[in-house]
Amino acid sequence: MTQISNERIPNNVDLSSDKKLQRALEKWQPNYLEWWRAMGPDGFQEKNIYLRTAVSVNSDGWAHFDYVAMPEYRWGIFLTPPIEGRTHHFGDHIDKPVWDNVPGEFRGILRRLIVTQGDTEPASVEQQHTLGKTAPSLYDLRNLFQVNVEEGRHLWAMVYLLHKYFGLDGREEAEELLMRRSGDVDRPRILGAFNEPTEDWLSFFMFTMFTDRDGKYQLGALAESAFDPLARTTKFMLTEEAHHMFVGETGIRRIVDRTCELMKKDPNEDARTGGGIDLPLIQRYLNLWYSLSLDLFGSEISSNSADSFANGLKGRYHESNYDDHICLNDYYEIEMISDGKILTESVPLRNAMNEVLRKSYIDDCQRGLNRWNAKIEEAGFPFRFKLPSPRFNRQIGEFAQVQCDPSGTMIDQNSWDNNKTQWLPSQDDVDYVKSLMKPEYELGKIASWINPPQRGINGKSFDFEYVKP
Ligand SMILES: [Fe+2]
Ligand SMILES: [Fe+2]
Numbered sequence: 001m002t003q004i005s006n007e008r009i010p011n012n013v014d015l016s017s018d019k020k021l022q023r024a025l026e027k028w029q030p031n032y033l034e035w036w037r038a039m040g041p042d043g044f045q046e047k048n049i050y051l052r053t054a055v056s057v058n059s060d061g062w063a064h065f066d067y068v069a070m071p072e073y074r075w076g077i078f079l080t081p082p083i084e085g086r087t088h089h090f091g092d093h094i095d096k097p098v099w100d101n102v103p104g105e106f107r108g109i110l111r112r113l114i115v116t117q118g119d120t121e122p123a124s125v126e127q128q129h130t131l132g133k134t135a136p137s138l139y140d141l142r143n144l145f146q147v148n149v150e151e152g153r154h155l156w157a158m159v160y161l162l163h164k165y166f167g168l169d170g171r172e173e174a175e176e177l178l179m180r181r182s183g184d185v186d187r188p189r190i191l192g193a194f195n196e197p198t199e200d201w202l203s204f205f206m207f208t209m210f211t212d213r214d215g216k217y218q219l220g221a222l223a224e225s226a227f228d229p230l231a232r233t234t235k236f237m238l239t240e241e242a243h244h245m246f247v248g249e250t251g252i253r254r255i256v257d258r259t260c261e262l263m264k265k266d267p268n269e270d271a272r273t274g275g276g277i278d279l280p281l282i283q284r285y286l287n288l289w290y291s292l293s294l295d296l297f298g299s300e301i302s303s304n305s306a307d308s309f310a311n312g313l314k315g316r317y318h319e320s321n322y323d324d325h326i327c328l329n330d331y332y333e334i335e336m337i338s339d340g341k342i343l344t345e346s347v348p349l350r351n352a353m354n355e356v357l358r359k360s361y362i363d364d365c366q367r368g369l370n371r372w373n374a375k376i377e378e379a380g381f382p383f384r385f386k387l388p389s390p391r392f393n394r395q396i397g398e399f400a401q402v403q404c405d406p407s408g409t410m411i412d413q414n415s416w417d418n419n420k421t422q423w424l425p426s427q428d429d430v431d432y433v434k435s436l437m438k439p440e441y442e443l444g445k446i447a448s449w450i451n452p453p454q455r456g457i458n459g460k461s462f463d464f465e466y467v468k469p
Helices: 019-039 104-127 138-165 167-177 201-222 228-265 279-295 303-310 349-378 413-423 427-436
Strands: 048-054 063-069 331-338 341-348
Touching: 019 104, 019 138, 019 167, 048 138, 048 228, 104 138, 104 167, 104 201, 104 228, 104 303, 138 167, 138 201, 138 228, 201 228, 201 279, 201 349, 228 279, 228 349, 279 349, 279 413, 279 427, 303 349, 331 349, 341 349
Parallel strands: none
Antiparallel strands: 048 063, 331 341
16 A cells, blocks of 8 residues: 655655755645635544545555545645656747746746646635535545545645745745635635635535636646646646546536436426426536636637747647647637627637637536436436537626627627526525535435435445544
């Protein structure tokens, strides 16, 4: 079995040979723990939870599973091993050696990329602060905490880069990461979706399905970076991220499963009679979290994204899947609004990199929906989930200035106001979902609105004691 090291901060970056850095991180550690105790899971801090901990980057044994009380979790720093002779593989410096240090001229832009990514990690923990109180099963409770501690580790990963490569500014940014608060009016988190309340488990599963998946694409694009430590850090973060999206996608699938079961039992096919969540309500939650998550990719046309690409700082998702890595002569079609009409415009590809990344994300979301729809089809019901148009409910980018319905048709403010509750969760929806959120902590039992998973974690069964009483 792979063991956790005894170091105060487990790591594979030879931290003990850099005393100054080690001291700086050990100084940050108590502040982090203070933040965790205040803003991490409400309750359960003293309980023993069956959690995995990253202990190395070996693909055959990177994780260690055991019971641990969350404040004693060993948050460590792990980078994938450097690749000998690695070069820039996109942008203007193509084929030149990658950077082991921050080039002076890109210091500002790199720091912004790292801080923006870093800010999302503690934000999501804060959003999920109270969810432990209403978990549908011990299995789900454990998954929530697994996601939370790993988002904590992702914060560590970004803070390591800030401390090691950005001097005093980096240390100040690391402090700031513990000061902002999700949803706070005065000191909000940087990005919109990370200030939205996530107070029920339907929202939690939507968040891990759609918002964590934005993380997958952002980390994937940073894993291409020619700032090598950033590439190696984010690459390893992606390994943990996969489980978060698994929690979201299978969480919704299990809800859908249960809903169909209850629809079959009821003469009017009403899932609510048996304490389930009806499919149209799930669609409205989907519409909300998907559209919020689309905003995270930024504006369709962006000179920042062009600069990041040109300088090899942030690539596309799986850059190696593309043929052209310079992208100087290509154009990309983007929808714009002009004189109240929607037109398509060709923009230089480098300026459209946000949109390119968003498109990869949309295709990935659609694959998830297909799997949910297959469940409904199997059950014999005609309902199908649909991703709303990317024009729908946007706060950022070209379509922030207008209102569009889920099919993408532009509508006036009046029709938006009148129809909004058909498309987005209404107060009644929120109240209904809230009414179902009763904790089920008994071994092997589960709430009325969701089915158990097919199997448990790390080869264990669903009724394994994931959280000790
Ligand atoms: Fe993360
Ligand atoms: Fe995540």
